[in-house]
Structure formats: C-alpha cells, structure tokens
Amino acid sequence: MRLALFDLDGTLVDRTAAFADAIAGLCRDHRYGPDVEAWLLTRLADHADRSDFARLRAEFGLGESAEHLWRVYVDRMAAAVTCRPAVLHSLGLLKECGWSIGVATNGSSDIQRAKVRATGLADLVDGIAASGDIDVRKPDPRLFELAAARCGTQLTAGDWMTGDNPETDIAGGHRTGLRTIWVEGRLAWPEGLTVPHHRVTNVLDAIDHLLTHSPG
Numbered sequence: 534m535r536l537a538l539f540d541l542d543g544t545l546v547d548r549t550a551a552f553a554d555a556i557a558g559l560c561r562d563h564r565y566g567p568d569v570e571a572w573l574l575t576r577l578a579d580h581a582d583r584s585d586f587a588r589l590r591a592e593f594g595l596g597e598s599a600e601h602l603w604r605v606y607v608d609r610m611a612a613a614v615t616c617r618p619a620v621l622h623s624l625g626l627l628k629e630c631g632w633s634i635g636v637a638t639n640g641s642s643d644i645q646r647a648k649v650r651a652t653g654l655a656d657l658v659d660g661i662a663a664s665g666d667i668d669v670r671k672p673d674p675r676l677f678e679l680a681a682a683r684c685g686t687q688l689t690a691g692d693w694m695t696g697d698n699p700e701t702d703i704a705g706g707h708r709t710g711l712r713t714i715w716v717e718g719r720l721a722w723p724e725g726l727t728v729p730h731h732r733v734t735n736v737l738d739a740i741d742h743l744l745t746h747s748p749g
C-alpha cells in the first residue's frame with residue numbers, strides 16, 4: 534500500500550472562489566455593510582477560525598455570537614467549495630491502483646472536514662489531519678505523520694505529498710522524507726528552497742504522475 538497525501542485548499546478544492554461567495558452570503562444574511570465584508574475578505578483571506586469572529590464582533594459591536602457567526606461561515610464555505618468531478622474520478626482510479634489517500638491541511642478541524650464531506654472527497658479519502666486537531670501546522674512533520682496514522686499506516690520512502698504551497702507543503706514534505714509534487718500557481722518557485730520532485734499546473738496531472746508510480 535502506498536500513501537498519497539494531499540493539501541486541501543488550493544490543491545484538491547478551490548477555496549478562493551468559494552471564499553468570496555461565503556463572505557458575501559454571510560453578510561447578506563445578517564445585513565452587514567461593506568465595511569464588515571471588506572474586513573472579513575482581508576482578515577480571513579488565508580485561513581479562518583473561530584477567534585476571527587470574536588475579533589469581528591468586538592471591532593464592529595455586532596449582536597450575534599462569535600460561535601453563531603463561525604457556524605454560518607462553516608456552513609456557507611462547505612456549500613460553496615467545490616472539487617472538480619475529474620479530480621474525484623482520478624482519485625478513484627488512484628485508490629483502485631492500490632493507493633491510500635490522505636489529506637494534510639492547515640486549518641480548523643470542523644471547517645476542513647465540512648469541506649471534505651460537502652465536496653464528495655470523504656468517500657475517497659482514507660484519513661484527514663487538520664492542524665486544528667493537534668495545534669501543529671505544516672511544515673511540521675508531525676502533521677504529515679498524523680495524516681498517515683489516520684490512514685491506518687506509517688510514512689515510508691515511497692510516499693508522496695502534493696500541494697500548492699512551496700513552504701508548508703513541499704519543504705514540509707521534504708523535511709518529512711516524502712517525495713513531492715508542487716501544483717504551481719501564479720508565483721515562481723522561491724529561490725533557495727529545495728525543488729519539488731515533480732511540478733504540475735493542475736492537480737489532475739499530479740494524480741496522473743502518481744498513477745505511473747503505482748504499487749505492483
């Protein structure tokens with residue numbers, strides 16, 4: 534059994550497109566003005582957790598509880614986020630070829646799992662490690678190790694990590710002894726960082742590459 538670990542946001546799912554929709558929806562639901570919307574779009578651009586909504590509430594003197602706002606945000610993000618059918622299909626092929634599929638993601642436990650369920654990835658993923666589970670974030674090897682454990686296995690030399698972030702996904706993967714695939718975006722590879730084993734512009738090509746390294 535080989536293990537393929539994947540990052541979630543920006544790799545398997547499109548967080549960016551979902552994010553603007555979710556924030557617009559949340560603001561519409563509560564009749565919040567453009568100042569609140571702008572604050573959320575800036576402050577939550579990379580990742581969000583409960584404490585952001587406590588700060589929002591304090592900043593704008595909002596009546597709703599931080600817990601309520603966080604729930605609404607989680608539900609709206611889960612509803613808005615998508616995983617392309619072709620990606621789901623390819624992950625299915627990967628499983629058929631004897632791979633275990635794990636997710637190693639920096640994010641809150643509840644929102645990352647809500648996204649995995651809502652996109653249909655839950656049927657294909659063997660285990661998920663979210664940084665919020667143990668308060669350890671990529672590039673720390675312990676998050677990759679937890680993802681392997683959640684898949685019922687341990688990391689070995691033939692295992693791979695695929696992600697869009699050079700530092701957290703690729704450098705972190707290298708530090709953990711994994712082979713790596715970088716899903717490149719608009720930014721160039723940062724100078725001085727050990728280059729990935731393989732680079733692609735589309736996660737589908739990453740999965741194709743893994744298929745050529747299938748066990749047996």
Ligand SMILES: [Mg+2]
Pocket residue numbers: 540541542543544696697698
């Ligand atoms: Mg990412």
